[in-house]
Amino acid sequence: MDITTAQERPDDHWEVEALYDLCFAPGRTALSSYRLRDGVDPVPQLCLVARDGYGQVAGAIRHWPVCVGGKPAVLLGPVAVHPTHQGEGIAALLIWRCLEIAAKAGHPRMMLVGDEPYYGRFGFCRLTDVTMPPPTNPDRVLGIALRRGGWDGVTGSVTSATDCK
Template sequence: MSEASEPAWTIRPERPQDAPLVEHLNETAFGPGRFAKSAYRLREGVSQVDELAFVAIQAGELRGSVRFWPIMIGAQRALMLGPLAVKSDQRGRGIGVALMERALEEARRRGHEAAILVGDEPYYARVGFAKLPSGRIRFPGPVDPSRVLGLSLKPGSLLNLSGEVRRARLDEPVCADSAGLASG
């Protein structure tokens, strides 16, 4: 089949049976080092926001995935975008941006106010993320401040965000050295 006649990828909500494939994709895209990242620590012991998890599928195959985690920034609820991953042989086709656009549209529809992430500004600016002023929000571990990005899902909501980034809740027990992240 020529590339032009291949069915295009589609984006749909992640289903429970997708989870092992999504985890494998994330493992391949980020490697074992992902567990040491500050952003990962905020996900540890917390369930993802199920209704904002989307996958890109083509011919029954997983091509990409985006997930979000619930967080608190100071006293405010927010979303943390990630992981976002696209299969290495499928990159540059617009799948990453399309996954984020779909998920962010759903987040707005559900009344979420703001999303943050740690990543490359030139890429995430494509869906509206911008650098947050240095020092406004503090992560529980080392993070390059120039990679801390935010997006208002409701006009002006980023203006109110400041303080420490913590888990929104704890769904499962985690090891003692990171348990403090959920406090407050």
């Protein structure tokens, strides 16, 4: 696999958006997780683009700051892989790299909305005391501590990063 990853640059924006449009339903921006992103910039060092040997976007991942019960967290997503590259481990590569970068940058916790059987291999588990805005299925709210005790005592509603204390 001839894949390179780099931090997303402003020039990558429309290619990444086209990939997300290709991989997700047209109504993706109506999801509750997108309301948490309104008016908030993503975490730049946690927005990566994977390119194949021809320089084409093969995958992308973005992360956004959010608050959980008034404490800061990072929301993973979206992550997408072009259909011609699915099954090559690109999503896993992007997730592992972002977990490493986030931990080194000092982020204490990360969360997402997704399937535990898939994300569990990265260390994500269900957050039973964390509530995403409706209509999110609570069984799909997952998190990982990026440092010891990262989720200890962090409970409540997920809100925009503008609500963090």
